[in-house]
Amino acid sequence: MENVQLEESPVLEARQGVTLLVACFVGFFLSQIVAFQVASVATNTIAHQGLTHFLDHHFERPWWLTASEMFGLWLGFAAIVAFAMKTVRPVLPTGFFNVRWRDLKFLPLGVLLQALVGALYYPFHIESTSDPVKQIVGHNPAYGMLVIMFFVGIGAPFIEELLFRGVILQSMTAVLSPRVRALAAGLVPALLTGVVFGAAHGELVQLAGLALVGTILAVIVQRQRRIAPAIFTHAGFNLIALSVAWASVAVQ
Template sequence: MSVEPETSSPFSLRRIILGVLTLLVALVIGQALVNSWQEPQIASRLQLYQTDLLLEASEWDSSTLPEQSVTTIRQGLLGNDPIQTSLQQYQEVKATAEANLEASQNSGDGAMPGLPTDEAPQVPKRLRNAWQQQQQLVQQLDMRIGLLQAERGNLKQAQAAWSQLSQAADVQPGIQQTAQVLSRLWQEPAQVMPEAETQVQTYLDGWFRYRALERLYQVAGDDAAREALLAQERDAAEQTLLRLAVIGILPFLGGLAGTALLLFVVLQRWLQREQSWLMTNAGVTWDTPWSWEIIWQVLIVGFFFLGQIFLPLILGSLGLGLASLGSRGRALYATLYYLLMAAGGLAVLFFSIRAYRPLPPDWFRIDWKGGWRWGLGGYLAALPLMFGISLVNQQLWQGQGGSNPLLQTVLEENDAIALALFFFTAAIAAPVFEEILFRGFLLPSLTRYLPVSAAIGASSLLFATAHLSLSEVLPLTVLGIVLGTIYTRCRNLLAPILLHSAWNSITMAGLLLLGAG
């Protein structure tokens, strides 16, 4: 095994190239993080999806169950007044979205116009798209808030919301026409506009669609259609109640188990001290034969430059992009993009360290018989930590800071093949590649220069920053610390891969349950 000399010239060609690439990467990554500052998080959408499930389940037909059981189920899953609860949540999300829109318009040098179009080329396209999505979100919220107000008998507030949408000049035409339909249905005397049913079917879904269609059939005097609609809604409500139970109960039970595990680990650390699980290999560094220059090279060239600059430029020059692709095309593009990035990154890693083979013990070790216990335990321990950090993060960013775009795509995707491709990318490709790079290579390499705890922290921060969303830096750093702690204790790369895969898989499963319908 050869060892790289530490006395190479500070002005060698390789270091000059690495320095230039580092500056370029810093500019690109920095700009991406700054842009994410004004982008909305997916958390608001997730909250609304769960609220919609609550509304759908509130129409559950409980006549076949004992009254005491019904009361327990309704209070436990739906609360005392699901309509009022949903109205409050919609109003809170609307207030946050409006505040974000105002902040976007007033940010920087005032470049964000009232309507983000080509008249403001200085505003990045990604920001303009995010701004437009927020504006449409506010319009959809107003339309739905009107329906919630109408359901509670507050017709004056409902008509005010729909009237504003009907008269505003910058409202999406479909939303504007649907607001006019709703306004006519709930006015006195009520009227059914032409194409009213088509508008409702197109621009409303779930509980809101049922309420609008029920009112339409009632005004039209079509009792048969109304009865069929209500029967369909009761069947859907029963299925939704099951989904709501899974979404609410399973994470709660997992969080309880994780909390119990954390308390046990802390207690064991206090009682057994150096013989506890938490202190296993806690201060043991890896035997790292290469210097910081190899670490720098793999991280900058193998991950950031290839994945965030080179590949987008190459694919863009070939005319390959997401805009013109359908559902399956976007999923295939995302999968191939990630596989190419992983292949490039692993190739750079291989050629950077091949001169040091055979590697010292514990490097990239995978033990198929072990690792499962550490991976599962790490996942459970991460649950309560991530729940707590998410609450802090939500207060810190107030719905801004960006999110992984894959989450929103999965939430709204209905094609099974596309979902399978997204699942493969998130649950298999990403955990394997990212754990090999950040835990398998970066973390052990840093222990040549840092204590193990500091190496875990540094590698976790870089892991979080690589996801290019400011709002994800804190939670992903915490997740990275859990992954790094697990890996340094068991010295088995399979454990963080399994933990990472479980985290992404269960997150995607939750999104599918929220978005199914």
């Protein structure tokens, strides 16, 4: 059986972990500003070019707004990862970024995770858990949904996993004492990373579910010693949520 990453791989120094966590915290909020600015530029460009049909349509949240905001976030997140990777790379397992054909099997795991989260929320009759996804989908046309699928379903899992499981997980591991991070086979840093992941989405109702998903994604990285399985799991989770929301909006 494979040992978890914590037990076999070197760990960052505590001061390095603290520095990277602070950088991620500051960088995350700067990324929100970048996303807002990119979205503003997109809105002004469309308005000044007379493309009013992109503004007047009946969909709640136009696809280009989602795409521009996501692109802005990507720029910020990519900058954080690039800044941190020089420090983090030496402690990553060999082949951490390798992608294998068998990683495709993690796509359905993401679908199962979405079903698990839905089942856990079901007894509480909380209808608003799917509202953020439905707002993204809105009544966008098919071509707009393809763009959303790319940005939210494929691009977001890639860049978010690099940030949360590639940088923040390593940083969380570093700031904990060896005894604490070894508890429950390394579950503590995975759990903390999951909570940060859930909180970063800014949806209080979804916090518990996303924290659970983030924790599982961190455990996958620890066990598999590679980032690709978590990316595919995350992609499956997002894609099925978008697909179900799109279908539910279409039949209304």
